[in-house]
Amino acid sequence: MTLQNLRDQIDSLDDQLLQLLNQRMNFVRQVGELKRSTNSIIYRPERERQILDRMNALNGGPLSESALEAIFLEIFAAARNMELPERVAFLGPEGSFTHQAAESRFGAVSAYMAQPTIRSVFESVETGRARFGVVPIENNQEGVVNETIDLLNEKNLMIAAEAEIAVHFTFATQTDNLADITHIYSKDIAFRQCSKFLNDSFDGLQAEMVPVESTSKAAKMAAQQPRTAAICSHIAAKLFGVPVLFDNIEDSNLNRTRFLLLAKDFRNEPSGRDKTTLIARLQNSNSPGVLAEFLQEFNARGINLTKIESRPLREGATFRYWFLLECEGHADDPALQEILNHHTADVKWLGSYVRVS
Numbered sequence: 001m002t003l004q005n006l007r008d009q010i011d012s013l014d015d016q017l018l019q020l021l022n023q024r025m026n027f028v029r030q031v032g033e034l035k036r037s038t039n040s041i042i043y044r045p046e047r048e049r050q051i052l053d054r055m056n057a058l059n060g061g062p063l064s065e066s067a068l069e070a071i072f073l074e075i076f077a078a079a080r081n082m083e084l085p086e087r088v089a090f091l092g093p094e095g096s097f098t099h100q101a102a103e104s105r106f107g108a109v110s111a112y113m114a115q116p117t118i119r120s121v122f123e124s125v126e127t128g129r130a131r132f133g134v135v136p137i138e139n140n141q142e143g144v145v146n147e148t149i150d151l152l153n154e155k156n157l158m159i160a161a162e163a164e165i166a167v168h169f170t171f172a173t174q175t176d177n178l179a180d181i182t183h184i185y186s187k188d189i190a191f192r193q194c195s196k197f198l199n200d201s202f203d204g205l206q207a208e209m210v211p212v213e214s215t216s217k218a219a220k221m222a223a224q225q226p227r228t229a230a231i232c233s234h235i236a237a238k239l240f241g242v243p244v245l246f247d248n249i250e251d252s253n254l255n256r257t258r259f260l261l262l263a264k265d266f267r268n269e270p271s272g273r274d275k276t277t278l279i280a281r282l283q284n285s286n287s288p289g290v291l292a293e294f295l296q297e298f299n300a301r302g303i304n305l306t307k308i309e310s311r312p313l314r315e316g317a318t319f320r321y322w323f324l325l326e327c328e329g330h331a332d333d334p335a336l337q338e339i340l341n342h343h344t345a346d347v348k349w350l351g352s353y354v355r356v357s
């Protein structure tokens with residue numbers, strides 16, 4: 001077939017795709033009207049997951065699973081935007097890894113608000129300035145983000161969904177010669193995670209490592225100062241126009257960060273592969289057996305506990321803790337219901353949502 005023939009075929013399929021997408025949007029609009037009349041939530045991650053699973057099972061290729069999901073996530077974002085434009089606050093600045101995580105869930109067409117701190121992301125959702133907030137909760141090399149854990153306890157937001165992204169770092173500079181670089185800007189955690197690259201490339205050279213608040217800020221500074229460099233995300237380097245010298249300079253390519261999507265008054269229907277997050281403030285948690293007995297309640301019901309973090313209660317000069325727990329399953333599951341019913345006074349449910357891994 002000639003190029004023109006092939007393009008004609010593509011044009012004709014695009015015509016059909018457009019028609020089908022608009023037919024889909026007409027149904028979505030009706031769903032939106034129904035939801036408005038019953039005051040229901042627009043974003044339904046468990047329904048989106050169900051659609052993605054069904055499409056992946058049907059997909060005979062050559063479209064890859066990740067390409068298929070990316071296309072559908074944009075369709076969902078466009079659909080939600082038509083039902084009701086939703087604003088998403090995220091830990092900024094623009095080009096941060098949290099921004100990337102937010103876009104991976106809410107697509108490119110949602111309205112985004114970069115926030116300077118994790119607290120201000122929580123507050124944007126609390127005050128209704130944003131419908132959703134996206135914050136990091138843990139990195140698989142560095143551990144948890146304590147500020148997020150503490151704010152989950154302090155505020156009354158729900159977890160609507162989680163997202164995970166692979167963290168890759170880029171070395172960006174306007175200089176061709178590494179020996180000319182006087183300063184390298186990045187976040188302290190990024191310096192740690194790229195230490196092998198830095199040792200190998202700058203051994204004997206004079207470059208000074210300067211920690212700044214964010215890797216996006218590092219990119220911005222490297223854009224303004226010619227003899228400097230930034231360790232940042234690829235999108236931040238592109239955003240600020242700093243040439244990328246090396247990609248994927250992190251020590252471990254298994255480096256992943258997990259993010260939470262927060263909302264007010266949110267409830268997912270069970271999807272069949274859910275995770276639940278709880279906060280436990282047990283009475284006399286320092287007394288012998290209190291914590292062990294509580295954990296045993298999960299084990300006895302065959303509920304797999306996947307995470308427990310202790311955080312200081314900050315009550316007087318004592319060493320006492322509250323706990324953030326994660327387990328498999330949904331709060332509607334009878335076994336988990338039993339535990340929640342036993343602990344109405346000392347356990348807070350933060351949400352049940354589709355687990356990503």
Ligand SMILES: O=C(O)C(=O)C[C@]1(C(=O)O)C=C[C@@H](O)C=C1
Pocket residue numbers: 028031032042043044045047048051075076079080083
């Ligand atoms: O099924 C719904 O509840 C919809 O609003 C439709 C739809 C979709 O595009 O399929 C859009 C948004 C939701 O997050 C889930 C699915």
